[in-house]
Amino acid sequence: MSFATAAVVVGAALTGAAADTKIPFALDWKFEGPSAAYFAAIDNGHFKAAGLEVEVSAGKGSLDAIPKVATGNFPIGFADINSLIKFLDQNPGAPVTAVMMVYDKPPFAVVGRASQGVSSPKDLEGKVLGAPPPDGAWAQFPAFASANGLDMSKIKVEPVGFPTREPMLAEGNVDAITGFSFSSFLNLVRLGVPEEDIKVLLMADHGLSLYGNAIIVNTDFAKANADAVTNFLSAVAKGWNDVIADPEAGAKMVAKRNPAADVALEARRLKLSIDQNVVTDFTKANGMGKIDMDRMKKAIAQLGENYEFKNTPDISAIYTDKYLPSDGSLMLK
Numbered sequence: 001m002s003f004a005t006a007a008v009v010v011g012a013a014l015t016g017a018a019a020d021t022k023i024p025f026a027l028d029w030k031f032e033g034p035s036a037a038y039f040a041a042i043d044n045g046h047f048k049a050a051g052l053e054v055e056v057s058a059g060k061g062s063l064d065a066i067p068k069v070a071t072g073n074f075p076i077g078f079a080d081i082n083s084l085i086k087f088l089d090q091n092p093g094a095p096v097t098a099v100m101m102v103y104d105k106p107p108f109a110v111v112g113r114a115s116q117g118v119s120s121p122k123d124l125e126g127k128v129l130g131a132p133p134p135d136g137a138w139a140q141f142p143a144f145a146s147a148n149g150l151d152m153s154k155i156k157v158e159p160v161g162f163p164t165r166e167p168m169l170a171e172g173n174v175d176a177i178t179g180f181s182f183s184s185f186l187n188l189v190r191l192g193v194p195e196e197d198i199k200v201l202l203m204a205d206h207g208l209s210l211y212g213n214a215i216i217v218n219t220d221f222a223k224a225n226a227d228a229v230t231n232f233l234s235a236v237a238k239g240w241n242d243v244i245a246d247p248e249a250g251a252k253m254v255a256k257r258n259p260a261a262d263v264a265l266e267a268r269r270l271k272l273s274i275d276q277n278v279v280t281d282f283t284k285a286n287g288m289g290k291i292d293m294d295r296m297k298k299a300i301a302q303l304g305e306n307y308e309f310k311n312t313p314d315i316s317a318i319y320t321d322k323y324l325p326s327d328g329s330l331m332l333k
Helices: 003-014 033-043 064-070 083-090 141-147 162-170 181-190 219-224 224-243 245-257 263-278 281-286 294-303
Strands: 020-027 053-056 077-079 097-099 108-113 130-133 156-161 176-180 199-204 212-218
Touching: 020 224, 033 053, 033 224, 033 245, 033 263, 064 077, 064 083, 064 097, 064 212, 077 083, 077 130, 083 097, 083 212, 083 294, 097 181, 097 219, 097 224, 097 245, 108 141, 108 224, 130 162, 141 294, 156 224, 162 176, 162 181, 176 181, 176 294, 181 199, 181 263, 212 219, 212 224, 224 263
Parallel strands: 020 053, 020 077, 130 156, 130 176
Antiparallel strands: 077 212, 097 212, 108 176, 108 199
């Protein structure tokens, strides 16, 4: 389906957003702790109060929601903004943009073990790093290495699969891995690695200006349904405030949709994502959703260390704050 055709489909199917507007919402990943905020917006009535009926669909990775939203199959989704920047570079004019930053700090991390001599970025030299080739954190590693003055020739990179990544670190077959901070940490704990031995080096705390996941919209849908988008974002912000106040309640909402979920584990995963990615000095001061333009320019420059742009990135096509609510819902309580 072409972008032009998709725009017509979205417009025909979803124009005229008003009370009880149905909005399919595409997540980036399966139903785990960090997705609790969207279920809280459903279960606690925030979407309903906004006149919205939202159905949340699981995803398969950071890139997954972007083509779904760009083609109009989903009007709204949740995706890594760095992947969106690359997608827009490869598909100029695609009708998709970010409208609300959620992960002010991305979860991209290098996770090492103190017992294997990795507690800081410089410790990676002379060590073996396990990295799945499609991993989002591995994609940012060259910029991380540059920011920390690492000599890549002194780091042995071992390509590993997602399922074997943490087990290899737990067994000592590699000294560190790339991954999402909260997931890799909890996977290692479950494998019996002592928590004090696990060293999570969040890339955002070690030189990277990159942002993380954001709410994205199909721009044709958003133009025709601006109020619905703003109401959606307000409800999402309220959902985040709910789970920030009570992560365990949020984890139980996840378990309602994913019976295989361990409530205690998902509550901890949610709390880690809140503390590391959502609640930051910037969001405490400015609320959720916004970006700092100077930081975004630096982030795009750092992204250019890992990726060769075909076109000059246009920030106005990547992100807009025009749909953010002004009802105070974005402020973290």
